[in-house]
Amino acid sequence: MIGLARDVDRLPPYEQELTAAQRERVERLLAxxxxxxxxxxxxLPDPLTPQTWAEQSSAGTDRLGHAGLRASGLxxxxxxxxADPDxxxxxxxxxxxxxxxxPDGPRVLLALEDLGSIGTDLDGIVDLHAAGYRSAGLVYNTGNALGGGLGQAHDDGLTSLGREAVAVMNGLGMLVDLSHVGDRTSIEAARSSSAPVVITHAGARACWPSPRMKPDDVLRAVADTGGVIGVEAAPGSTRVHGRPAHDLDAVMTHVAYIAELVGVEHVGLGPDTFFGDHAGLYAAAGWAPVPVPGHEDVPLPDHVAGMENPAEAPRNAACWLVRHGWSDADIAKVLGVNAQRVLDAVLR
Structure with a gap:
């Protein structure tokens, strides 16, 4: 039997200095x-090695972190x-x-990162929806029959099949996720959609020049649909120019930038975290981080302090926003009001 990482107290708590009144605000907001x-x-497996990761992946025995999710406030x-082509x-x-x-934990909605698994058969989207998926990445980094991915040298835009796929997803009540989609394809998909679209996990390229981050015109295109951008915290992703650490402060800098750019009504949280050694997973699974031009020598952090796992991310984000003087109304929007609005508008 493969050992599994703890979903509570794997690392020491991330401490932020708040007054008693501020802590009361945080608890009220997390309601x-x-x-x-x-x-x-x-x-994730613990210990996490190429062998234990391969065993868990091939066995298909992923287990939710129930204690962590119950403690998260989600x-x-x-x-x-x-992302899986099968x-x-x-x-x-x-x-x-x-x-x-x-049943005593948060509501769990299933999502996938790439519709490449359907090939050119749009009935595959119907099958995924019937299986319980309610959000799907239109395209992954390397592109597919629907459009261009963010890892491609050239993005030719949303294909005719991609337009049909967006229409099918709109009809089913399924979120169109542009997180790993190329810039041109993202804008064209947003304009093609009759429902709000989302970027479930990314950040602002103005803050960090990674292809995984989104330029201002893509962020605006999503906001123009009434959609929401979830800011991620995967190791090495939402860094900030001129700051060596990838931590809570860096992640929330992206939140603040996007709120200023497109309005606080269009930003939320999409931490993209695991219970376990996320940074170690890159090595165990043989994944290479998306290269950042001019910053190829920046090392991957051991973990993103304050946003390391799904349990601590919402609370620490709420504490940060309170400490930095955000209003209760705006904090509530970031924590979930915005995302819930889009879920209510799209899901059937």
Whole structure:
């Protein structure tokens, strides 16, 4: 049996200095709604090695971190599978994870990162929706038959099949996620959609020049649909120019930038975290971080202090926003009001 990482107290708590009155505000704000637009709330293997990761992946035995989720303050979490080209494997993963949902925990909505698994068969979207998926990345980094990915040298835009896919998702009541989509394809998909679209996990390229971050015109295109941008905290992602650390302050700098750019009504949280050694997963799974031009030598952090896992992210974000003088109304929007508005508008 593969050992699993602890989903509570794996690392010491991240401390922020607040007054008693500020702590009362945080507790009141965490009463909800609190929504994660994107997480992988499963417990990673411990120890995490290429062998244990391969065993867990091949066995399909992902287990939710029930104690961590109950402690998180989350009301809703979009629990994402990893990008996978195998449609049948995605359907099996959905069935197993739905069986593992804790009725006393937050509402779990299933998500996937890439519709590449459908090939050119749009009925595959219907099958994914029937299996329980309520959010799907239109395209992953390397692109697919629907459009261009953010990792491609050239993005030719949303294909005719991609336009049909957006229409199918709109009709089913399924979130169109542009997190890993190329810039041109993202803008064209947003304009094609009859419903709000989302970026469930990314950040602002103006803060950090990674292709994983989104330029201002893409952020505006999503906001123009009434959608929301979830800011992520995967190790090495939402860094900030001139700051060596990737930590809570860096992540929340992206939140503040996007709120200023498109309005606080269009920003939320999509931490993109696991229960376990997320940074170690890159090595165990053999994943290479998306290269950042001019910053290829910046090392991956051991963990993102303050945003390391799905349990601590909402509370620490709330504390940061309170400390930095945000109003209760604006904090509530970031924590979940915005995301819940979009879920209510899109899901059937």
């Amino acid at each position: 909800g709604p609190v929504v994660s637009l994107h997480d992988h709330p499963i417990r 009301d809703v979490v979009l629990a994402s599978s990893l 449609q049948q494997r995605l359907l099996r993963w959905a069935a197993r994870l739905r069986e593992d949902v804790d």
